[in-house]
Amino acid sequence: MKKKHGAKLPLYAFKKLEKLVSDNGSSDHEERGEPPVAFLDSLLLGEWEDRVQRGLFRYDVTACETKVIPGRYGFIAQLNEGRHLKKRPTEFRVDKVLQPFDESKFNFTKVGQEEVLFQFEASEDGDVQFFPSAPIDVENSPSVVAINVSPIEYGHVLLIPRILDCLPQRIDRESFLLALHMAAEADNPFFRLGYNSLGAFATINHLHFQAYYLAVPFPIEKAPTKKITTLDGDVKISELLNYPVRGLVFEGGNNVEHLSNAVSDACICLQDNNIPYNVLIADSGKRIFLVPQCYAEKQALGEVSAELLDTQVNPAVWEISGHMVLKRKKDYEEASEENAWRLLAVVSLSEERFQEVNALIFEAIASGVDVSQNTTKEQEAEAKPQTDEEVDAIKNASRPTMVSGTQECPV
Amino acid sequence: MESHLGLIEDSFNESYSLWAREALDELPDNFTITDPCISGHPIVFASGGFLKMTGYSRSEVVGKNGRIFQGPATCRRSVMEVREAVREERAVQITLLNYRKDGTPFWMLFHMCPVFSKEDGRVVNFVAVQVPISRKLRRFRSGFVGGHVGEDCNDVNEVVFGSCRREVCSDSLLELGRVLALDSDVRELEIEEPCEASDVEKRRAASAINNVLSVLTHYSESTGRLVCGKRCSLSGVGHLSSSLTISLGRIKQSFVLIDLHLPDMPIVYANDAFLKLTGYTRNEVLGRNYRFLNGEDTDSLTSNHIEESIRMEQACTVRILNYRKDKSSFWNFLHISPVRNASGKIAYLVGVHMEEGCANQGGRGHGLSPEMRQLGTVGAVKIAVRSSSMAAGPSKP
Structure with a gap:
């Protein structure tokens, strides 16, 4: 989406939520009545199907065979x-979770305007509002929802916070809260958002969340959990049990911001410590899964078996959640719970390392410092146009550099 | 809203004879009956015991989805398990923290099972029994394992609020508040397994289910729409699963689903909005060919264009003159699109209808264009069909 004056797009302004579940149990939608536009069923899916009929996708994802693998x-x-053949190549180092934005690489300011579905922002007057055609306020850098032209399921979109600010792939409190609001606005447990950090199979270093609609439960959502702690503000943190990948689950919270900040502070801690991670926002924003991972490092160290590498499955957020997109017919036909488990087990941190990482996270969250203020500034500084030299330096380093074999796995 | 409640009345009255409500009311158990075929999967009957337990009046409950009883501390994973049981059309028994009307939470054993039509094996209702979990039995459980519990049964009227992790009993709401506040402070490691029900409670739930089922079976005899607790046959032509009908039921825009592979391409699903638009009842629509809204002044060229698009497996939008049940005509802004199942093959057609001139109806004036709402419906139907045909059968974590 280029900076073009006079361009227009639909605008959906959401009501800032206090709570995801109100005290008497009803969801927010029931309390405030129907919004003027059904966010998911009419706006998002309508615009998406419109792009289907206009032929903007590289393939019809509903023609791709899919199944639930029998098992627990x-x-x-x-x-x-075809997907991996048509995907844009990853254009940056995979061993650094935070890297500056590089405008010479592919980013979302370069996609055609027809790929952008609508603008998404907080309502100013506190009520849901919809404008079928609203000017794009270039100065205020709108957050937008765009299609993923290589969808992995129906309705696959990208939420790009403040697109024209060219933020690198890096969580900050404000952007995460925006993603959480999108999940709540969709008001459907089968419409989930996901996030991949660099090093955890993000392929574009331009801040974005992914989302799609698949009306089956994800395995990660079925995994039992063990409560670790309850934070101030009643945010409950649990640990996944009996799941191939170790991870944390965030739930509850006296208000949406408590929950959102707890998760984003944990993410900020991970990225500041160069630990790649994935996030799944499930259950309309009521449950959030945070999974640190070390697949790329293991891959670089030659610790991933040839058999797994041959499948060419990149364990990003959807794979980790249990939705495996397979590239070879053989793998699809032979897909079993055991195979999926074996792949995901490689993604997981060891128990020892996971506990270390948890200690880092809890220290960061418990300190209660509002880290967002600092990081936002830093981030803005980084997002500013770089000098030519800097751009060159990044270009030169941009071949997927792997950590050398003698180095310790940083995760 | 009124027509919605009308549908709920009809749902119940069509399946069960007049005396069913009375007989159900005589049962002492706490239970609700829901109808997955109605949009939003609402409660169509709530027992006196249930209303007393939750503090709601019948009119506050009937027509609502069961999720109104959930609250901030309800375990989301348990809610998902119930949702999955509904989608997979199977029974589930699970402990759940629900909330009364006054906002106070209580633990109960939730036991739900599907009720099948004897004729075609379709799920017509779900029965959900709720047995409050009591303190004495829980202590009993932790004290003696496998001991005699039966004798205590009559004594167990006292329901304990709050968490099962602490053996607490509160006499007043005030105290309850304090206990809950305390509880949220607990920081020790513990498995997030809500309190387990005792065998007595489990048996009580199962027997309540049997009671309700036998009443429903009995009172469905006279209507000829016999129901049973076990699926007897699955012979229904164009039978749709609960998971599909529930997903389709969420969609507000008027549409029908047409089975491409059955002779003469019959309509196998019609939503409430379609019935409202055309004036037909569901039974009058199901099994008919999609052309049945056409009449003497319908342009045959338009009609041929639709046929041609279907043959080419392409979507099309037309403006076509259609007729309601009362013979009045209307210009139908009709969009038809092929819909694939999980194996990637075209299985259905979706036909989205919109009366010209009323195109803004439901859009509340300043909403999306009618075209966009139609396309959104196509998308929602595509997802519903794809997702519901993926399943590998019942699975439990």
Whole structure:
């Protein structure tokens, strides 16, 4: 989406939520009545189907075979033989979770305006508002929802916070809260948002969340959990049990911001410590899964078996959640819970390292410092146009550099 | 809203004879009956015991989805398990923290099971029994394992609020508040397994389910729409699963689903909005060919264009003159699109209808264009069909 004056797009302004579940149990939508536009069923899906009929996608994802793999967890397999051939290549180092924005690389300011579905922002007057055609306020850098032209399921979109600010892939409190509001606005447990950090299979270093609609439960959502702690503001943090990847679950919170800040502070801690991670926002924003991972490092160290590498499955947020997009017919036909488990087990931190990482996270959250203020400034500084030299330096370093074999796995 | 409540009345009255409500009311148990075929999967019956337990009046409950009883501390994973049981059309028994009307939470054993139509194996209702979990039995459980519990049964009227992790009993709401506040402060490591029900409670729930089922079975005999607790057959032509009907039921825009692979391409699903638009009842629509809204002044060229698009497996939008049940005509802004199932094959057609001139109806004036709402419906139907045909059958974590 280029900076073009006079351009227009639909604008959906959401009501800032206090609570995800009100005290008498009803969801916010029930309390405030119907919004003027059904966010998911009419706006998002309508605009998406419109792009289907205009032929903007690289393939019809509903023509890709998919199934639930029999077993206790119900892993989901999809056969998608063409996707990886048509995807844009990853254009940055995979061993650094935070890297400056590089405008010479592919980013979302370069996508055609027809790929952008609508603007998404907080309402100013406190009520949901919809404008079918609103000017794009270039000065205020709108947050937008755009299609993923290589969808992994129906309705696959990208939420790009403040697109024209060219933020690198890096969580900050404000952007995460925006993503959480999108999940709440969709008001459907089968419409989930996901986030991949650099080093955890993000492929574009331009801040974005992904989302799509698949009406089956994800295995990670079925995993039992063990409560670790309750933070101030009643945010409950649990640990996943009996799941191939170790991870944390954030729930509850006296208000949305408590929950959102707890998760984003944990993410900020991970990225500041160069630990790659994935986030799944599930259950309309009521449950958030945070999974640190070390697959890329293991891959660089030659610790991933040839058998797994051959599948060419990159364990990003959706795979970790149990939705496996397979590239070879053989893998699809032979897909089993055991195979899925084996792949995901490689993604996981060791128990020892996971506990270390948890200690870092809890220290960061407990300190209660509002880290967002600092990081936002830093981030803005980084996002500013770089000198030519800097751009060159990044370009030169941009071949996927792996950590050398003698180095310790940083995760 | 009124027409919605009308549907709920009809849902119940069509399946069960007049005396069913009275007989159900005589049962002492706490239970609700829901109808997955109605948009939003609402409660169509709530027992006196249930109303007393939750503090709601019948009119506050009937027509609502069961999620109104959930609250901030309800375990989201348990809610998901119930949702999955509904989608997979199977029974589930699970402990759940629900909330009364006054906002106070209580632990109960939730036991739900599907009620099938004997004729075609379709799920017509779900029955959900709720047995409050009592303190004495829980202590009993932790004290003696496998001991005699039966004798205590009559004594167990006292329901304990708050968390099962602490063996607490509160006499007043004030105290309850204090206990809950305390509880949220607990920081020790513990498995997030809500309190387990005792065998007595489990048996009580199962027997309540049986009671309700036998009443429903009995009172469905006279209507000829026999129901049973076990699926007897699955012979229904164009039978749709609960998971599909529930997903389709969420969609507000008027539409029908057409089975491409059955002779003469019959309509296998019609939503409430379609019935409202055309004036037909569901039974009058299901099984009919999609052309049945056409009449003497319908342009045959338009009609041929639709046929051609279907043959080419392409979506099309037309403006076509259609007729309601009362013979009045209307210009139908009709969009038809092929819909694929999980194996990637075209299985259905979705037909989205919109009366010209009323195109803003439901959009509340300043909403999306009618075209966009139609396309949104197509998308929602595509997802519903794809997702519901993926399942590998019942699975439990």
